[in-house]
Amino acid sequence: MIKEKFDLTGKVAIITGASKGIGEAMARGMAEFGATVVVSSRKQAAVDAVAAQFQTEGLTALGIECHVGNAEHRTALIEKVMAKYGRIDILINNAGTNPYFGPLNKMPDNLYQKTMDININSAIALSNLVHPIMKAQGGGSIIHVSSIEGLHPSKLMTAYNISKTALLMLGKNQAIEWGKDNIRVNMICPGYVRTKLSEALLADEKAHKSLQENAALGRYATPDEMAGLAVFLASDASSYMTGSTIVNDGGLLHAPLF
Numbered sequence: 001m002i003k004e005k006f007d008l009t010g011k012v013a014i015i016t017g018a019s020k021g022i023g024e025a026m027a028r029g030m031a032e033f034g035a036t037v038v039v040s041s042r043k044q045a046a047v048d049a050v051a052a053q054f055q056t057e058g059l060t061a062l063g064i065e066c067h068v069g070n071a072e073h074r075t076a077l078i079e080k081v082m083a084k085y086g087r088i089d090i091l092i093n094n095a096g097t098n099p100y101f102g103p104l105n106k107m108p109d110n111l112y113q114k115t116m117d118i119n120i121n122s123a124i125a126l127s128n129l130v131h132p133i134m135k136a137q138g139g140g141s142i143i144h145v146s147s148i149e150g151l152h153p154s155k156l157m158t159a160y161n162i163s164k165t166a167l168l169m170l171g172k173n174q175a176i177e178w179g180k181d182n183i184r185v186n187m188i189c190p191g192y193v194r195t196k197l198s199e200a201l202l203a204d205e206k207a208h209k210s211l212q213e214n215a216a217l218g219r220y221a222t223p224d225e226m227a228g229l230a231v232f233l234a235s236d237a238s239s240y241m242t243g244s245t246i247v248n249d250g251g252l253l254h255a256p257l258f
Helices: 021-032 044-056 071-085 109-137 158-181 205-214 224-234
Strands: 012-015 036-041 061-065 090-093 140-145 183-190 245-248
Touching (some): 012 021, 012 071, 021 036, 021 044, 021 140, 021 224, 036 044, 044 061, 061 071, 071 109, 090 109, 090 224, 109 140, 109 183, 158 183
Parallel strands (some): 012 036, 036 061, 090 140
């Protein structure tokens, strides 16, 4: 049955940046479809709170602190999950940052590097850590959360845009190299979603007006509107899909010229 292909029972899923926003919504989606979810973010108290809430709802969740820009944290995350569950079936690289909003020619080197370390370098490192585990298990699913900013340039967000574009090519290369191991890698490009990361931009009157005028649906997304795609890409419902990018932006990239 097609419905059964969405079932994630018995799967273990790691979601980074999952203490709030899109990551939390994706973690909830995984858990509601039967997965054991590892809620990961920078602060233990934050991930414990999310995992505890899930548990009160009958979902299976564990919080593990991990600053994805820290190599020791990344290794510890994978080791703790393997020690607890003995497998990793799904990795969602969702953690992201945008510490600099301004002209390209004035972008500080340290903030550029921070953006790369969190948004793309951590995804490379975590994927490489789970690759041998998934290979030994006979397969797995990796999902990179990119952005429409990785497909279309916007002013004053150069470092963020570069990092999100890089995620797309990373996923394509992983897909062609790891397909033989039955490891599928796909990317999601959200549009503007009401999260802490986007709150400053969404508070701008000009940006708000532009979105309303140009997005086909005329509004921002909510985090849970990204979760269904994650469940689909993590499950056997997308078993023949790898190296693909799915845009979920309310029609913003299709804004008419006139």
